[in-house]
Amino acid sequence: MRFLVRKRRTAPAVIIVALIDVLIVLVIFLLVTTTFKQQPAMHLTLPESTQALKSGATNEPPFIVSIGADGVFRVGANNDVIMPDQLRGRLQQEAAKNPQLKLAVRADKDAHWEKIVQIMDAAKKANLNVKSVSAFTKEPGKP
8 A cells, every 4th residue: 555645834934024015115105195184272263255365465474363262362473362451552562563563353253243343442542553454264165
């Protein structure tokens, strides 16, 4: 009788170098195609307008007064909280720095109209010769 001699099979080898190359390519692909969402410091839901203002039209940035949904005033680039009775003094300080001061009002959609009127009154009481007042809006369908 003749017995079959079975050959011993070698264990399959996994080529690790090729797997590492594929994983590096996947990581690079994911890093390149990922978008990073920037969170604003203060969340405002702006009203929509089909004629939304385009930024970058002027060289001098306006002095921004923001009104949150809770009615709190925030001024300047640092979003400093300010009381309504202090707004007049702050506007006078900014007008002293820049005689051609442009005022911009950034109000939440749920902010009361009374707060916007308070800002305009403070600008008049400060004897501010405001050449331009703009209100921030967003285009329909944009976040």
